Amino acid sequence: MLRSIIGSITTLAVVGVGGFLIWKYALNEPTNMGEAKEGLQNLGQQAGEQWDEMDLGNFTDVLDGLEGLDFGDLFNDDPKLGDNTTYLWRSDYIQPSNGGLQLKLLNALDDTWQTEFAQAVSDWKESDALVLTTEQVEVDHTCTRIDGVMVVCNANFGDTGWVGINENSMLDGVIQSSVAKMNEYYLRNADYDHRRFTMCHEIGHGFGLPHTDENPYNSNLGNCLDYTDDPESNVLPGDVNMNKLRSMYLSRRLRTVEEDGTVVERTELLLR
Numbered sequence: 155m156l157r158s159i160i161g162s163i164t165t166l167a168v169v170g171v172g173g174f175l176i177w178k179y180a181l182n183e184p185t186n187m188g189e190a191k192e193g194l195q196n197l198g199q200q201a202g203e204q205w206d207e208m209d210l211g212n213f214t215d216v217l218d219g220l221e222g223l224d225f226g227d228l229f230n231d232d233p234k235l236g237d238n239t240t241y242l243w244r245s246d247y248i249q250p251s252n253g254g255l256q257l258k259l260l261n262a263l264d265d266t267w268q269t270e271f272a273q274a275v276s277d278w279k280e281s282d283a284l285v286l287t288t289e290q291v292e293v294d295h296t297c298t299r300i301d302g303v304m305v306v307c308n309a310n311f312g313d314t315g316w317v318g319i320n321e322n323s324m325l326d327g328v329i330q331s332s333v334a335k336m337n338e339y340y341l342r343n344a345d346y347d348h349r350r351f352t353m354c355h356e357i358g359h360g361f362g363l364p365h366t367d368e369n370p371y372n373s374n375l376g377n378c379l380d381y382t383d384d385p386e387s388n389v390l391p392g393d394v395n396m397n398k399l400r401s402m403y404l405s406r407r408l409r410t411v412e413e414d415g416t417v418v419e420r421t422e423l424l425l426r
């Protein structure tokens with residue numbers, strides 16, 4: 155018993171890379187996707203130490219806005235970043251015949267984010283595969299993860315190269331907790347569309363959704379999991395996200411083993 159518990163604990167890993175929202179003005183711009191991924195992983199490892207020493211709630215030193223930043227064509231050559239895998243929340247949170255994923259979002263954001271948060275939650279609630287509840291808690295600029303919920307928070311993480319990040323903590327391949335972080339360094343004085351897009355995007359990752367496209371410079375697909383340099387038409391979840399959520403949380407997987415040993419996995423999409 156003890157052995158299996160330890161086994162489980164050691165598989166706890168934070169999946170951050172898939173949740174990074176990268177913008178062209180990253181420090182030490184990578185020249186290819188391999189470097190980009192490596193850089194992000196390093197960033198994730200160092201982040202804990204760096205941020206401990208920073209005053210995450212100090213917004214003195216932030217950008218005036220995103221205007222004048224040169225977006226360029228960093229991701230044009232290879233739009234692939236991340237592995238396009240969907241991750242599911244733990245099974246006791248999934249009720250396919252009762253509305254799908256049952257998840258609480260803890261709102262640890264300060265006052266400046268309440269409109270964007272309420273908007274994004276209401277937009278995601280349009281999904282018939284999500285049953286979301288929210289609870290406003292004390293503002294937490296340290297963005298501490300809490301088991302079994304999605305924490306949504308804001309802080310000045312500095313000139314990291316990302317405006318938002320989602321960290322899903324995984325145990326044995328399923329999500330145990332999620333933290334969606336808004337980086338005030340870029341977003342404090344950004345316009346509403348950029349803030350709303352980032353909120354929608356990071357919360358979307360928190361359900362386990364992957365990107366729909368990772369080239370920011372092609373035309374927008376009309377959903378907030380599509381990288382973009384102009385978020386206006388990408389601020390909402392799209393049909394593609396909603397369909398993905400349905401297949402993730404409204405379906406039931408049945409495994410049977412046939413006489414010759416063949417394992418058959420049947421996925422039923424439950425319709426109400």
Ligand SMILES: *[C@@H]1O[C@H](CO)[C@@H](O)[C@H](O)[C@H]1NC(C)=O
Nearest residue numbers: 208209211212213214215216
């Ligand atoms: C906030 O950061 C600025 C520099 O970015 C610094 O000068 C100031 O002392 C800090 N304020 C507090 C309260 O830490």
Ligand SMILES: *[C@@H]1O[C@H](CO)[C@@H](O)[C@H](O)[C@H]1NC(C)=O
Nearest residue numbers: 234235238364365366367368
């Ligand atoms: C992820 O997979 C879907 C379906 O297989 C595909 O349509 C989509 O383009 C992929 N997205 C990325 C970012 O590779």
Ligand SMILES: [Zn+2]
Nearest residue numbers: 172173174175
């Ligand atoms: Zn992302």
